[in-house]
Amino acid sequence: MGTHKGFTDLIMQESTSFSAICNIMFHSKVDLGRNFLCAMNNIVDYYTKRVPEQGINYHVIYLPTCPDWARELLVRFLIQKVAFTYSSKFFSIAKKKTTGPIVLPVGVSSKHKRFKVLQEERAYYTKLLKLFGNRTIENETAGKSLFVVQEKDITTRKQDKNPWLEQLYATDFLYSDYSAIVTCDQMADDVEATIRSNRNNVPNIENIFVFHSQNRGKTTYSYNLDQLERLNQYGVGIKNCFVFYISEQPFRLYYAKQNIKETIVSNLLKREIKRFNDFDGFITFTPEELDLFFDRDPKQGQFRMIDSDERDIFTSNIDSFFDELPHNYRIKNSLSLAFTYATQNAFIEECEEETGISIPQDVKSFLNYYKHFWDEEIKLRLIDELNHYHTVAFVLPPGINKVYKDIIRKIFSSETRKVYIVDFNQLRDGLYVELVILFSFRYTDEKYKTYPNSFDPLPLKDGQHGLTIINRLTHNNYYEWNRYFYDKDLNGLLFSSFRSELIGWNKRNIKKPVIPNIISNLDEAEADAREYMAERCSIVFNDHNTIKKLVSERILYSDGDRLCVSSLKELLHEKSQFQGVVSEVEGKKALMLKDVKIQLLDDLVEQIKDNLIKRTDSDLKAESFIRRDSQYGLSEEQINSGIELWKYLLKRKVDELGLEKTYEAIFPKDKDISLKGFERWTDFDYPMILPRSRRSQNSLLSFLGFSLGSPYHRVILTKKLLKNSNTRMLNNQIESLLQSILTSPINDGSFDDLFDEHSEILTLLEINSASEIKMLIQLLDINLKPFIVIVYDSDKTKLP
Structure with a gap:
């Protein structure tokens, strides 16, 4: 993505006071974190020096991928910034410390170590006055600043010893002249209680700096807008509230969007934050910018495209074939690995077994081209990239055929290089190899937040290198749409x-x-992925009832303010927004979340599915009556055949108008499928209840004279969704609908987008408006229950 010149200025333009603070910080990481501190200093100055908007201004700053020392470094920098540049009162204290003789306690001589400490203290204050004593105070009129931190943020450590740090701030905001006030345990209502008891001595606190911590979400959320406005009613005078979330966790776009921006900001402002411009005080940075903060090599993880100028020639027809098949994403992943005779034979066998039909010649032609392209263009380049590495891990989807794994080891292993085959979960848990190659395309989106994926930076260790392969010959549709949404x-x-x-x-x-x-x-791909997740967990509810579930199962949960959907596995990584604690029980991870209630999403899925099946029983019985309608002119044999009515009607149109004219009539603008793929729709031997694409379905049925939502539309959708092999898919589509309607308010303006995404289920449920969505939600038996602990079994295999 690159960086803008303005960002370079942000990390390089140092004020004179900034340089002076860095010179007196006594911290071993100042030089390494200087760009980071400069950026944060400029952000704070930007907001504190400008004329504030009316009311209290929130600034939520999210900083993932930070080193473990970044948070404490920033806390200490900001305390010293406030102490030295927001008030001159501190310097009168410093002058007293540096004038006159050093007075020793009775019985203590100049040879005592106490005398050395006092000498060092005087030297510190002398340096302080030299750096700041003659400067004009930048924010002399500013009130006090309250820091909400953890004890470890200000505890002096041996390697970063500043024994005078605690002399730069006070812990009592009522009776202190210090401009920096620090608390490690007070929530906002505690502050209000103290002020309420001391109405004649209300402090002026202009700025609040909250350092959000995992497991302390309640403390952060206590400094919400409602609470701070109550404090201002006492005359406190709060203008700015900075909330810093500094994390060592990798950059994950959809985690940052939903769990940080939307959840944390919604809890602070006490209103729903969903659209990108609902709140303009959220500040974060790209992975490239975060690397520049800490002078890290931005090329630690790189991307490589497998692509060809001839892609469209070879892929348009095969895409139209594969796009009509179930398990499309899984098949495409196998196709991307079919670059040798052995893997191509395995792919053909797998594909024919999955579909029950022979692979068409178009696919065989592509396989011939792909093998040649792999041998001539790709293999040698990859081997060259691996030359300097002794240990390499190829990341593939779980459940991939052993033939593919064996071929990859055979091609890329050597006497000096060991090759491992791992899956996505092993990559997430951490690998001990020199190079990690994400060798299969992996989607991510707002609903499933799949991680690791082909767009977020890989979770690499220090000194480890990564390579993400994007194969546009096999996954171009996935890549382009994922890239667009990302x-x-x-x-x-x-x-x-x-x-x-x-x-x-x-x-x-x-x-x-x-x-x-x-x-x-993607719903289907997610369902396929769950088949390979064997890890389980035990949920112990407050009534001590215990149930055992797969960690891939999705749940509805709430902390009292909003509903969210997540898998039980992902809940481990979302604990930071709650009062969450992860500990160990008999060597297993145990998650405890205070004030959080959950319900298995399957409970709600079954409620809707029961309703759906009752509605569709009559639809299925109606099919024979529809087929016997004289307007369709079917023979008795055709009425009783297993060939779909729309296929008979489409074949007649093709016979009447010709293939190309019929194709153009159905798809006058955007072509969802190639002409050759469309021709297969008229093949009575080609098994298809309905095209996969919803837009194709609608265009086809409208062309044939069936209105959307008509009895026949409902019949054919019912057959498609309720056929035996698709019951799991139906569950996933219902899950997807529930996530959409339970986690975001649906109104008239957003209903059309909702209907586009879930048209099949909503058509069968006969839901045509936002008000009917609200009625559906009211009919659901939502019964969230508090739990004591979730204990996760270990699913880790031995990692390289």
Whole structure:
């Protein structure tokens, strides 16, 4: 993505006071974190020095991928910044410390170590006065600043010893002249209680700096807008509240969007934050910018495209074939590995077993081309990239055929290089190899937040290198749509007045792909992935009832303010927004979340599915009556055959108009499928209840004279969703709908987008408006229960 010149200025333009603070910090990481501190200093100055908008201004700053010392470094820097530049009162204390003789306690001689400490203290204050004594105080009129931190943030450590840090701040905000006030345990209501008892001595606190911590979400949320406005009613005078979330966790776009921006900000402002411009005080940075904060090599993880100028020639027809098949994403992953005779034979066998039909010649032609392209263009380049590594891990989907794994080891192993085959979960848990290659495309989106994936930076260890392979010959539709949504959501995440005004950042105009959408395939891909997740967990509820579930199962949960959906596995990684604690029980991870209630999403899925099946029983019985309608002119044999009615009607149109004219009539603009793929729709031997693409379904049925939502539309959707092999898919589609309607308010303005995404289920449920969505929610038996602990079994295999 690159960085803007304004960002370079942010990390390089140092004020004179900034340099002086760095010179007196006594911290071993000042030089390594100087860019980071400079950026944070400029952000704080930007907001504290400008004329504030009316009311209290929140600034939520999210900083993932930080080293473990970054938080304590920033806490100490800001305390010293406030102490030295927000008030001159501290310097009168410093002058007293540096004038006159050093007075020793009775019985203590100049040879005592106490005398040495006092000498060092005088030297510190002398240096302090030399650096700041003659400066004009930048914010002399500013009130006090309250720091909400953890004890470890200010505890002096041996390697970063500043024994005078605690002399720069006070812990009593009522009776102290210090400009910096620090608390490690007070929540906002505690502050209010203290002020209420001392109304004649109300402090002026202009700025609050909250350092959000995992397991202390309640403390952070106590400094919400309602509470701070109550404090201002006493005359406290709060203007700015800075909330820093500094984490060592990797950058994950959808985690940052939902769990940080939307959840944390919604809890602070006490209103729903969903759209990118609902709040312009959220500040975060791209992975490249975060690397520059700490002088890290931004090339630690790289991307490589497998692509060819001839892609469209070879892939348009095979895409139209594969896009109509179930398990499309899983098949495409296997196809991407079919670059030798052995893997191609395995792929053909796997594909024919999955579909029950022979592989068409178009696919065989592509396989011949792909093997040649692999041998001539890809293999040698990859081997060259691996030359300097002794241990390499190829990351593949779980459940991939052993043939593919064996071929990869055979091609890339050597006497000096060991090759491991691992899956996504092993990568997430951490690998001990020199090079990690994400060798299969992996999607991510707002619903499933799949991680690791082909777009977020890989979770690499220090000194480890990564390579993400994007195979556009096999996954171009997935890549282009995922890239579109990812860039669009990253654009929204980065939106803030700060980036626009200080860095010169502009919101990008991202064009939507003009190829068939793959969104409907992701629910199925997620369902397929769950088949390979064997790890289980035990949920112990407050009534001590215990149930055992797969960690892949999804749950509805609430902390009292909003509903969210997550897998039980992912809940481990979302604990930071709650009062969450992860400990160990008999060597297993145990998660405890205070004030959080949960319900298995399957409970609600079954409620809707029961309703759906009752509604569709009559639809299925109606099919024979529809087929016997004289307007369709079917023979008795055709009425009783297993060939779909629409196929008979389409074949007649093709016989009447010709294949190309019929194709153009159904798809006058955007072509969801190639002409050759469309021709297969008329093949009575080609098994298809209905095209996979919803847009294709609607275009086809409308062309044949069936209105959307008509009895026949409902019949054919019912057959498609309720056939035996698709019951798992039906569950996933219902899960997807529930996540959409339970986690975000649905109104008339957003209903059309909701219907586009869930048209099949909503059509069968006969839901046509936002008000009917609200009625559906009211009919659901939502019964969230508090729990004591979730204990996770270990699913880790031995890692390299």
